[in-house]
Amino acid sequence: MIALLNSQPVLLLTLTALLWAGNTIAGRLAVGEVSPFAVVLLRWVIVAGLLVVIYGRQVVAEWATLKRHLILIVLSATFGFTAFNSLFYLAAHSTTALNLGIIQGSMPMFVLLGALIFYRTPITPLQMAGVLITIFGVVYISSRGELSRLAELEINPGDGLMIVACFFYSAYAVTLRNRPKVPGIVFFTVLAVVAAVTSVPAVLVEASNGSLQWPTAMGWAVVAYIALGPSFISQIFFMRAIELIGPGRAGVFINLVPIFSSIMAVLLLSEPFRAYHAVALALVLAGIWLSERKSSEKAKQG
Template sequence: MSAAFRNLVYGNAILLLMLTTLLWGGNTIAGRLAIGEVSPLMVVALRWVIVSSVMTVMVWPKLRVEWPLVRGSMGKMALMSAFGFTGFNSLFYAAAHYTTAVNLGILQGSMPMLVLLGALLFYRVPVRPIQILGILATMIGVALIAAQGHLETLLRMSINPGDGLMLIACIFYAGYTLALRNRPQISGLVFFTVLSIVAAITSLPGIAYEAAAGTLQVPSLKGWLIIFYISLGPSCLAQIFFMRGVELIGPARAGVFINLVPIFAAILAILILGEDFRLHHALALVLVLGGIWLSERRGKGTA
């Protein structure tokens, strides 16, 4: 990787976080497409086995050098992986069986509020009025999609099992995001590789559970294609981009970008699943992007 390319891409937090949320938006579509092709906990196990295998081969020399530092923080890293990788993804793909791709994306928009609240409670990160305004704008955009442009729809909304599972998953990932603030002082690729290995190990009981429950489904050809996309895109590249984004601008500011996930999920659902694009989708897009712009103005002024 040339220095110019590294500075242009890997040093650009906004670009990295935009790509991250685009890949995660695609993950909501993949979760729905996987229904009937592969069981949810099988998806989780296979994705992390693939990712950990690829990453281990790629960074093995660096992993050997940094292993003494890794070993000293193994307990904390194991918890981060169990909640942020295995727990989040297991709940995510289980939720996909009970709710829509758009709802999966919408509920991921709750993570910035959870991250901001956690940053305030645990790290005493100050919250300024313009940041609150940005968060409110993005959340109104998310609510517009949830309500499909009608207030009465939002007022009648109730949590179905899939939405409930997704909300718990968001809490898990918000905790993981906050923990990245004080992650071990090892290289990002080594850090992610170790977490992916732990995730591969901790996801194996899920396969045993599905086998015992009689719900285990081996991937079809389409299922394998979905798993490879999930493994290389949302699981590998997006995680690396997100960790780098947090490293560059901090968890509270990086968390705001997660509000783009429901927008990208809706757009991809329109393109891939043939859903309609309506006025409230356009308005939500303006609100979400405007909220991120407000948050970034605050961040640049106080960096």
């Protein structure tokens, strides 16, 4: 079974998207069962522990290369893992899994903008159209389909936090261009360790203001899923799929995350799927499709 799975990139990527979409459901289920920053700390402590046990020797072997990039590694882990996850689970307290999934689906556009800002990577007119359409979709869902709310700066706080989280993740994704030349799993192991360490201050803040809640029985189940599914297994699957078909083709499957998360939110959490959700989801997916269409055409021509 493992050997078969290891040679099926489409199945690996579909399962990866499904696990990542499940994170939006887990974020909502964690409310009242474990505090947001405790989730982040426990998530990365578990993942870092597993990775160090399995890949620790490889990290030691690559340490000469890794230590030359320590500042980049710390910033990447802090923005992409600690800050993004903290805002994600905090946002889950004041918005729906549907909104979380759809807004998270816009991240490819944030990454595109990040590449433009930090590296002056040119954006084609078609890509810019995709960016604008996707941003409009995010704004539309944040205003709950009533754009007049924007004039009064009335945006769901959870949606606002999720948008900021996407900016943090885009900063992380953009820095991957300069990541150390080591195996992906080794780099991920070090990132997870740094994320576990940088998650501690937020938990101390929760403890100081009385909002810290260690997991209930249900909370531990949620934390276990988050650590093993979206954080550990999915990363292994994603990296293996990239080895099989390359990052370009593999990245397209990320578009399944908002679709899967929307379906799961309705089926598992009984969240109402309103017209503005459908419009926003369509806009986000259309924007991503437009931006990737140019890339796929270039790939065919090449």
